[in-house]
Amino acid sequence: MILDARGVSMDFGGLRAVDRVDITINEGEIVALIGPNGAGKTTFFNCVTGMYVPTEGTVTIQPPSGSVQDITGLKPNRIAERGLARTFQNIRLFPNMTVLENVMIGRDCRLRSGVFGAIFRDPRTRAEEEQVIHDSYTILRKIGIDRYVNDLAKNLPYGAQRRLEIARALATEPFLLLLDEPAAGMNPQETRSLDELILRLRSEEGLTVFLIEHDMSLVMRLSERIYVMDYGKLIAHGAPQEIKNDPVVIKAYLGEDVSA
Amino acid sequence: MDTLREIRRSALLAAWFMVLTFPIMVIRVNTITNTIEWRWERLILISVGSFVGSLVWNYFQRRKRAQGGPRPQTADLPADLPADLPAELPATDIGSAPLTPPVEQRTWVDRGLARVGMSRATFRKPAVAVPLIVAALGVAIAYPLVTSLYQTNIMVSALIYVMLALGLNIVIGLGGMLHLGYAAFYAVGAYTYALLNHYFDVGFWVALPIGAAVSMLFGILLAIPVLRLRGDYLAIVTLGFAEIVRIVLTNWSSLTLGPSGIRSINRPTFFGLSLSLSQSINLTYFIALGLVIITIFVVYRLENSRIGRQLVAMGEDDIAARAMGVDTVRAKLTAFALGAVWAGLAGVLFASRTTFINPESFRVWESVLILSMVVLGGMGSIPGVILGALLLILLPEYLRPLSQYRLLVFGALLVIMMVFKPAGLIPKRRRLYRLQPEEIPVPDAGGDS
Numbered sequence: 208m209i210l211d212a213r214g215v216s217m218d219f220g221g222l223r224a225v226d227r228v229d230i231t232i233n234e235g236e237i238v239a240l241i242g243p244n245g246a247g248k249t250t251f252f253n254c255v256t257g258m259y260v261p262t263e264g265t266v267t268i269q270p271p272s273g274s275v276q277d278i279t280g281l282k283p284n285r286i287a288e289r290g291l292a293r294t295f296q297n298i299r300l301f302p303n304m305t306v307l308e309n310v311m312i313g314r315d316c317r318l319r320s321g322v323f324g325a326i327f328r329d330p331r332t333r334a335e336e337e338q339v340i341h342d343s344y345t346i347l348r349k350i351g352i353d354r355y356v357n358d359l360a361k362n363l364p365y366g367a368q369r370r371l372e373i374a375r376a377l378a379t380e381p382f383l384l385l386l387d388e389p390a391a392g393m394n395p396q397e398t399r400s401l402d403e404l405i406l407r408l409r410s411e412e413g414l415t416v417f418l419i420e421h422d423m424s425l426v427m428r429l430s431e432r433i434y435v436m437d438y439g440k441l442i443a444h445g446a447p448q449e450i451k452n453d454p455v456v457i458k459a460y461l462g463e464d465v466s467a
Numbered sequence: 468m469d470t471l472r473e474i475r476r477s478a479l480l481a482a483w484f485m486v487l488t489f490p491i492m493v494i495r496v497n498t499i500t501n502t503i504e505w506r507w508e509r510l511i512l513i514s515v516g517s518f519v520g521s522l523v524w525n526y527f528q529r530r531k532r533a534q535g536g537p538r539p540q541t542a543d544l545p546a547d548l549p550a551d552l553p554a555e556l557p558a559t560d561i562g563s564a565p566l567t568p569p570v571e572q573r574t575w576v577d578r579g580l581a582r583v584g585m586s587r588a589t590f591r592k593p594a595v596a597v598p599l600i601v602a603a604l605g606v607a608i609a610y611p612l613v614t615s616l617y618q619t620n621i622m623v624s625a626l627i628y629v630m631l632a633l634g635l636n637i638v639i640g641l642g643g644m645l646h647l648g649y650a651a652f653y654a655v656g657a658y659t660y661a662l663l664n665h666y667f668d669v670g671f672w673v674a675l676p677i678g679a680a681v682s683m684l685f686g687i688l689l690a691i692p693v694l695r696l697r698g699d700y701l702a703i704v705t706l707g708f709a710e711i712v713r714i715v716l717t718n719w720s721s722l723t724l725g726p727s728g729i730r731s732i733n734r735p736t737f738f739g740l741s742l743s744l745s746q747s748i749n750l751t752y753f754i755a756l757g758l759v760i761i762t763i764f765v766v767y768r769l770e771n772s773r774i775g776r777q778l779v780a781m782g783e784d785d786i787a788a789r790a791m792g793v794d795t796v797r798a799k800l801t802a803f804a805l806g807a808v809w810a811g812l813a814g815v816l817f818a819s820r821t822t823f824i825n826p827e828s829f830r831v832w833e834s835v836l837i838l839s840m841v842v843l844g845g846m847g848s849i850p851g852v853i854l855g856a857l858l859l860i861l862l863p864e865y866l867r868p869l870s871q872y873r874l875l876v877f878g879a880l881l882v883i884m885m886v887f888k889p890a891g892l893i894p895k896r897r898r899l900y901r902l903q904p905e906e907i908p909v910p911d912a913g914g915d916s
Binding site (some may be wrong): 256258282283284287288292293295299300301302303304305307308311312313315316318320321322324325326328332335336339340344356357359375376378379 | 765768769772773774775776777779780783784786787788789790791792793794795796801805897898899900902
């Protein structure tokens with residue numbers, strides 16, 4: 208089990224946005240987290256990636272080649288360093304930086320040069336910079352957006368911006384990729400090519416993927432297990448087929464009066 | 468039709484101005500003879516002036532509109548390809564398109580250069596760059612020798628402001644943090660030297676690094692409480708910090724001699740030689756020039772390094788930067804500390820140049836002036852910031868003949884600049900990375916993973 212969230216709760220004043228959620232993810236899986244709007248999915252992501260410090264509960268990780276570590280309450284950059292990378296629901300690129308620079312920022316937590324290296328540009332710093340450029344470009348090619356390498360991120364078409372977010376996340380060398388609604392706003396072709404990309408990342412990079420998604424067809428196609436949240440609580444968990452026919456889930460999505 | 472409408476609008480505007488300025492410009496009460504003077508000739512001046520002014524303004528506005536927006540009219544360019552590409556990218560389509568030049572980053576500088584058959588890349592060729600740099604250095608070195616002492620003195624103060632503006636540019640231009648208390652660090656540097664010189668007779672050269680270090684310490688001290696602040700809140704706290712420093716300097720009379728300031732601070736020395744006043748001013752000029760060159764060098768390298776990238780990313784989106792593993796706490800501390808170092812150096816130089824300082828030299832106006840240089844020149848752009856600093860210091864000096872209207876003209880120029888060049892005189896352009904030939908995609912190439 209590479210991610211183990213136990214009893215994670217998040218309170219905002221009197222509002223409990225996430226209520227004692229337990230989620231575990233095993234190596235190599237693609238797991239989806241679904242639920243109606245406002246169910247607390249993104250808040251849960253934020254608790255895992257350190258954007259919020261959960262009010263209760265613990266989050267532990269075990270990287271494929273490592274020991275169990277408690278990451279509850281660590282700073283986001285420390286969590287990224289430990290191999291959890293995420294994308295955002297509403298794209299958060301660095302709009303006025305070039306595509307390559309966006310990815311280079313992703314590499315940042317793997318770099319070591321400091322102020323003096325920058326000023327004196329010693330051989331080690333120079334080699335590191337060249338390596339970063341090379342690595343970042345390789346990632347862009349892998350994701351298929353290398354043609355935009357020197358464009359500003361804000362000028363990219365929407366689908367390419369979504370891909371760039373994934374590329375930037377990949378650059379941090381994660382073992383677990385957390386995607387927050389990666390298909391939001393995409394047309395069916397774009398979504399299908401996203402499917403392919405996610406599957407390819409798992410098979411080629413050995414990544415584990417945990418995603419929030421509203422596009423049910425994508426969720427059903429990709430994920431091996433699905434967690435369902437509603438009003439901050441976990442209401443169901445299982446394989447896609449089970450979830451599809453679960454009356455509790457159907458009720459959460461469609462309301463009380465509709466019979467399954 | 469358009470011209471007619473514009474003329475009519477300008478005429479209306481002129482009429483309105485005549486009404487508006489009538490009481491102050493035309494009527495004058497002579498209190499000695501108790502008569503009213505009617506200065507009608509001024510009314511004519513105002514009407515003609517505002518009419519012509521409005522026409523010129525409209526003309527430039529129209530030109531700007533024609534240039535702005537999508538500008539693919541320039542046919543000699545490889546057009547706005549990126550925007551026209553199909554929105555959807557098949558996942559398998561790896562590296563089939565050529566690298567497109569980023570047209571959207573072109574500014575008026577690039578357009579102007581293109582008109583004479585050059586581009587920014589022209590200046591990166593050693594054959595062009597080296598003679599240019601040598602020529603610039605030659606002019607800079609010859610400057611104090613061929614001009615008067617007065618001119619040299621003005622230039623020294625301009626160079627000090629270039630240093631300050633470049634230092635502030637690290638915080639504002641790169642880090643995107645609105646810092647309104649920069650003069651405080653300038654004051655710390657100046658007072659460090661002044662006090663060391665006053666009490667312990669420490670010389671300029673020893674004080675230079677000490678001033679930078681003390682100022683850096685203050686930079687870190689300020690950065691720690693403001694780590695969580697952004698935007699307006701950061702601006703207010705830094706503004707408050709600057710005032711605190713100034714008020715402490717004013718009121719701690721037993722140490723700083725209070726508002727009367729510290730006088731007869733030693734000028735820079737040169738290997739113990741005794742220098743005449745003019746020689747010593749020339750020496751100060753060369754020290755300032757040297758420091759500016761070092762500043763440009765260091766800031767340029769910082770900008771094109773991991774630190775610079777971190778700062779820009781942080782300025783663009785703090786949360787995303789943290790989520791991607793950037794240690795924004797350290798980046799912020801670094802930005803504030805580095806910014807303060809240059810202010811400290813400039814402060815020491817300032818104290819040694821004027822030989823007298825008091826807290827009044829470091830009012831909020833100084834911070835605002837330095838900020839204006841950065842914004843006017845183009846945030847984050849080194850040549851822009853240098854130009855901005857030179858303009859804002861030299862322009863008022865050379866506008867002195869206009870004496871009482873000097874600040875008015877100065878203000879008007881700033882407003883005009885901001886309307887027509889909101890990104891600054893020389894806007895910042897993101898650096899483009901040249902990739903190794905084997906990395907340039909060739910048709911039908913697969914991913915190299």
